[in-house]
Amino acid sequence: MFYNNLIHNNKFFSLIENYYKKDKIPHSILLYGKKGIGKQGHAIELASSLNCTNRSNYLSCGRCHSCIQLKSMQHPNIHFIIPFPRKKILSKKDQPEKALSTKDIDELIKIKKAKIIDPYSDFNLQNANTILINSIRFLKKELYNTSIEKGWKIILIFEAEKLCIPGPESANSLLKILEEPPAKTIFILVTNEYNKILKTIKSRCQNFYFNKLSFQKIRTHLDSKMINDNDLKLLNKIFDGDFNLIKKNLKKINDFNKKINKLFEYILNCNSTSQNHIYFDKLNIDKLNWFDYMKLFIIVLRDLQILKSSSTIKNLHLKKNIETYNKILKRYPNAVWSNCISSIEKTNIIIKQNVYFPLALKTLSIEIKNNLLNQTQKSFI
Ligand SMILES: [Zn+2]
CATH class of the missing domain: 3.40.50.300 (P-loop containing nucleotide triphosphate hydrolases)
Incomplete structure (x- = not known):
């Protein structure tokens, strides 16, 4: 060998x-x-x-x-x-x-x-x-x-x-x-x-x-002292099974988890009437970490979509966040999760085309808010 x-x-x-x-x-x-x-x-x-x-x-x-x-x-x-x-x-x-x-x-x-x-x-x-x-x-x-x-x-x-x-x-x-x-x-x-x-x-x-590569194969090649199952599943999802990137990012797992918590905070505050809470400003997103953030955001939104439609945690990517997920679903009973995902995907495309970054962020945050509350009127603009 x-x-x-x-x-x-x-x-x-x-x-x-x-x-x-x-x-x-x-x-x-x-x-x-x-x-x-x-x-x-x-x-x-x-x-x-x-x-x-x-x-x-x-x-x-x-x-x-x-x-x-x-x-x-x-x-x-x-x-x-x-x-x-x-x-x-x-x-x-x-x-x-x-x-x-x-x-x-x-x-x-x-x-x-x-x-x-x-x-x-x-x-x-x-x-x-x-x-x-x-x-x-x-x-x-x-x-x-x-x-x-x-x-x-x-x-x-x-x-x-x-x-x-x-x-x-x-x-x-x-x-x-x-x-x-x-x-x-x-x-x-x-x-x-x-x-x-x-x-x-x-x-x-x-x-x-x-x-x-199956998750099981990846798991057996990385020591569990290095990374636990939940965190490895997250990296596997973020990097779509790219073992090179998974290994390179093992040390960044805490950073990814922090980002997810910030996203939860952001989502939970989207129904706030204060304008300060609806934009991405608080997340400190810049163009460099945008795509990392959005990958995580889509993973979270897909989980919410799965949980809402099936009420089962079996297929969730981030099972450990079930409590927060339930809290979010309770807060936004009419949210259209698939539209939130489409808005992000659309924004990713226009950001790659070098559109004015702050404007793209603002537009996306309004769309997310509207989709969470399932309202069509463009509030705050
Ligand atoms: Zn030989």
């Missing part, structure tokens, strides 16, 4: 097992699914397994020469292709690395080291929005001009959807290689945005979908 901290996707590993059993390994594989669930980690695990000289069943040993080479990111047969920033214009013959500044190169070394330790760590450079055509050109050269060493040549292409940005040049160039793949070569493409991958590339690959 290359990683001891990867939450295994059992279906993926049985697929690998099958490859070995049948001695039939596809030339190209496309791994897709949500962000932060370990697709890149599984791709690296497969790469290490294919070249491991001391493999047990389908898992690499993590200790042989090949595994050690990969651990130092120095494996001559395992290549990583990721998006690069387009800061410099390259000529046809330029190596792709020429596009990188000294800072980018330092960053690249850092993210490679991090990836070897943590399969969920981010593996991208700042402002890198495209897989450069030069990366594919050099790959071609490397694949066709160099003699095959022992083992498999493995090309890992991360954020593969960026093969098509800004145009399909890199994707088409890769497609030509995929159509006539060199012997003993495997391409493993990974993407969070399957719909942006060219159909022609999809059809050349074995496509494998990664399911979201």
Whole structure:
């Protein structure tokens, strides 16, 4: 096993097992699914397994020469292709690395080291929005001009959807290689945005979908001393199962809980006649923490919607807040919770479009108040 901290996707590993059993390994594989669930980690695990000289069943040993080479990111047969920033214009013959500044190169070394330790760590450079055509050109050269060493040549292409940005040049160039793949070569493409991958590339690959991680799997990989069940459920909900973000935000859980309490206070005061209470001013929301706040707000509103329609706590996301929820439902018996959610979603869109922030906040707070009290007149304006 290359990683001891990867939450295994059992279906993926049985697929690998099958490859070995049948001695039939596809030339190209496309791994897709949500962000932060370990697709890149599984791709690296497969790469290490294919070249491991001391493999047990389908898992690499993590200790042989090949595994050690990969651990130092120095494996001559395992290549990583990721998006690069387009800061410099390259000529046809330029190596792709020429596009990188000294800072980018330092960053690249850092993210490679991090990836070897943590399969969920981010593996991208700042402002890198495209897989450069030069990366594919050099790959071609490397694949066709160099003699095959022992083992498999493995090309890992991360954020593969960026093969098509800004145009399909890199994707088409890769497609030509995929159509006539060199012997003993495997391409493993990974993407969070399957719909942006060219159909022609999809059809050349074995496509494998990664399911979201179950809460139970996430739970077993994080010590309960680190975070309790309720708090972990909250983080899981906020970050939609992105294990990388969940881990990164473990220490912020108190902050999220404080924000929720402030939201409760805000909601409970919405029926106040004092104008001061109806706006978001008291929450100290700024543009930076807006989306965090609104994610929490939507979670709370969905819970209220569930509780109102079914009176059962089984499906609530934040069960521990049941008392406050009941208090809110009692205070706003006619509230239209779904409209509150739509108002927030609409506001999120206009804030992304850079509308005047205080105005968006004020409008939203009026809409929320109206929906809580189920009144149509625009009060306080
Ligand atoms: Zn090994």
